[in-house]
Amino acid sequence: MINNFFRPAVVLNGQGSHAEIHYTSVTITESGLDEAANQLADAVAGHWNREAGSRRLLKSQVPVHWRVSRHRLTTRVAAATAERGSPRFPPLPGLAPVTEESLRAGGSLADLHRVYGGLASGRVMIVGPAAAGKTSAAVVLLRAALEHRAEPASMPYRSGIPVPVLVTLDGWAPDDAKRDVVDWAVERLSSMHKGHRYLRPLLDTGRIALFVDGFDEVGEEVRALAVAALESAPFRVVLISRTEEAAHTAERELPAGAVALELDPVRPADAAEYLLDSLDDPAPAAWQKLVRQLLEEPDSAVARALADPLTVSLLAEVYAPHGPVEEVLGLADADAIRDHLLDHAVAAAYTRKPRPRGCRPYAPETAERTLRYLATRLTEEDTTVLCWWRIPSWPGQRSRAWFTGTAVTVVYLTVVVLALTAWIGPLWAAGAALMGWTLGTVDAGIRMSRLHHEQQLTSAGWRDVLPVLAVLGGLFDWIVVSGVAWFGLRFAGYPQNLLWCCLLGLPFGFGGMLMRGRAADLVARTIVAPFPLARRAREWIPELETATRVLGPRDVWRHHTRMLFPLGLLAGGAVGLYAGVLAATSNGAGFGLALGVAVGIGHALMAGVLSNAAIATALTGVQLSVREGTPLRLMAFLDDAHRRGLLRASGPAYEFRHVRLQERLARRPQ
Incomplete structure (x- = not known):
């Protein structure tokens, strides 16, 4: 079978701040689409297996249960299951259709895949309060869907099992009449999945399922329009949102056919079992006292604090197996316990023995000072996304631009004077250098002003x-x-x-x-x-x-350091070669060589150094190290914090493990 589609070619504009999508006709066979889907599935599985490890989702997890939400987020469960009508999406191969009775019964995180693959409407919402574990639940569901697709028994039916991909809702432009939801999905996925040609046909044929996180982090108007657009999407959709924001959106635009699964608070018995699994047998007396209070006093501060997975996991990380957990028992209320654990999260991550593989021996004080600075900057910008290529726009941009421009100018003027003095005299050489510096300063200003814009791969x-x-x-x-x-x-x-x-x-x-x-x-x-x-x-x-x-943050970093940097130097060398050959034609090989070196060095500095976001970020790391006491190699520190579980990768950017950790670090006194 042969299908005709339009292949998207995403071309970034000059500033890299948005993408223009051009389509050209392409003919794809059914087997070609299957192969493309399999390649995408392998890449997504590899990424989320690594990310699940950094989020501590590969070992034991805090048990979380769900139920159909009672906040009027679901129209009619019977309509979503299509028990009396035609299903919009047939059950995935190997899964049974979901019934209203089974939905009403609720379940654990392991049961989410059964709902996702068997729901006739193909529309699922995972909702809950802050720190309820919504994103972790989505990652667990995504990995279960990938494992189901990779099972040998699914081989004959693999083309009917979509590849789940997790994206965020940022970049949505619902008021753009020229772009539909598939256009947005193609653009969003193109910035996260490189080397893939057939994103649009995979979406059009339902071979991709979209998991949309960050639904609660955009404006209410955008959420309502996004819900309306996603209803017509030809693929399965999973939305992740806080309950409150989802309820506000449902008052204006209720997702047709969607079933909202709300995550329940962690049960005391489940929290106790999880904590005891991280301890020696028998557990220390202080831990036994805490567990006993958790089970026997449901209204205690400890029980109310340990009602969400984040606090439960933090308690185990900070104090298990032999830490002074009695410190928690002396705190007055649940908020005080949460804040106390968040305050100790960074120190625990950098003093944990043994140190995670590949991590560097940063001092806890240095790590906390750096993360506090980053959290403060993100909070001031009202965002949770840490794009490393935007860091150069943070501290003293003018002073750093002046310093960098001065250093480049000194190098350039020295090369020009040394290269040309023997041929045209010191006065003319200085004049040529001054003219080149004047023109180059304007170009340098333009190039450096662009560095704070979105830098995509x-x-x-x-x-x-x-x-x-x-x-x-x-x-x-x-x-x-x-x-x-x-x-x-x-x-x-x-x-x-x-x-x-x-x-x-x-x-x-x-x-x-x-x-x-x-x-x-x-x-x-x-x-x-x-x-x-x-x-x-x-x-x-x-x-x-x-x-x-x-793509992860390190991929974009390597792209700038290992590809764009040498290409910029080559471009400068080509300009120098052009000028040198012209000069040698009329003034001899010696003068041509001198002029070529002078001109080439200037253009190489412009194209290879001043235009490179990675170099600007590295220089910013030096500046922050002097001013704020952060590590000299800032990107290496971010990668280390990600390995320790304090940061998580969100596409090519970082985020704090949880917005609560970011908010707490930003509020703490320095």
């Missing part, structure tokens, strides 16, 4: 930046320019050696190759890209299919 690898057709196009430009230069100079009466003409055309060929690939922004505003139409040529090159992977 713009390619899937070197083969994507320089695909075969782009290389062939650059080779064609090189031959044409070299030939035209050779014939043109001979016709004008200034015949030159063919080798010189080939060197003259080399920067044009290199620039054309970059412009036809995925690196056009690196050579923008430089003479290495003299053909405006070359940028349009990228849209005609077939999109390269590379290994699918889910």
Whole structure:
């Protein structure tokens, strides 16, 4: 069977702050879609297995139960199960249809997959109060869905089992009439899953199920419009939200056919069993006293505090197995216990023995000081998303820009003067350096002002930046320019050696190759890209299919340091080569070499250093280390905090383990 679809090609604008989606017709076989879905499933499973480990979801979990919400978030359960009508989505292979009776009975987290795969409406909401474990429940459900899809028994029916992907609702533009929910999903997934070509056809055929987190973190107007749009989505949808925000949205726009599953408070017996599993047998006397109070006094401060999974897990992490848990017993109320555990969460993570694999020996005081600073900045910006590429816009942007610009200028002026003094004299060399510095300062200001914008991963690898057709196009430009230069100079009466003409055309060929690939922004505003139409040529090159992977913060960091940085230096070298060959043609090889070095160094500093968000973030880390006492290598610290479970990866950005931890760190006195 053959299907005709439109392949999305997401092209970032010059500032990287939003994406434009262009569609070209593509024919895909049914087996091709199945293979694409399998590749996506492998990438998603690998990512969430690692992330589940950092969130401590691979071992024992705090037992959580759910029931159908009583907050008028569900229209009619009978309609959602379609027991008397036609189902919108058939049950997934290997699962039975969900009945109203089984829904009313409730269940544990292990039962969520049964509801997700057997609900006829294909619309599930996971709701609950703050710290109820909603996102953890969604991750457990997602991994269960992936495991079900990977079972050998599901092999013959795998094409009918969608790949679950977890996204957040940020970037939603419901007032844009040109974009429907599938357009938004394609754009959102394209920024998180690189190397995948068939996102739109996979969504259109229901081979992807969308898990939407952060529903409660956007405005009420956006939530209502998003609910209306998601009702028509041709794929299964799982929404994750706090109960209060979901109830407010339901007053305006009730999700048709959706069943809201509300997470119950942790039962005292379940909390006691979880805590005892983390202790030695027999448990220390203080722990026995705490467990006894938890079970026998349901109105005590301990019992009320341990009603959510976050507090239960924090108690085990901070004090188990031999910590002074009696400190908790002396606190007056539930809020005091929660705050006390949050205050000790960072120290516990950095003093835990043995240290998690791959973690660095940071001092607890340094870690807490750094995380407190980050939490304060995020709270001031009214966000929970920590995008490392936005950190350079935080502290003293002007002073750092001045320092960086001055350092670059000193290097540039020194190179120019040393390279050109022997050929044109110190006065002319200083004048040329001053003119270059004036023009370069304007360009540097423009480039550095763009660093605080959204920086997405713009390619899937070197083969994507320089695909075969782009290389062939650059080779064609090189031959044409070299030939035209050779014939043109001979016709004008200034015949030159063919080798010189080939060197003259080399920067044009290199620039054309970059412009036809995925690196056009690196050579923008430089003479290495003299053909405006070359940028349009990228849209005609077939999109390269590379290994699918889910992007994390480290992937975007490596993209800037290992790809964009050397490409920027190469672009500067091409400009220097162009200027050097021109100068050598009329003034000799020595002067051409000197001028080429002077010009090339300047453009390499602009394209490779001042335009690179990773370098700006590294310099910001130095500045913060001096001013705030944070670690010198800030990105390495963020990765370490993620390994210790204090931060979690949300696509290419970080978030605090829970918004409560962020709020508590931001409020604590410094």
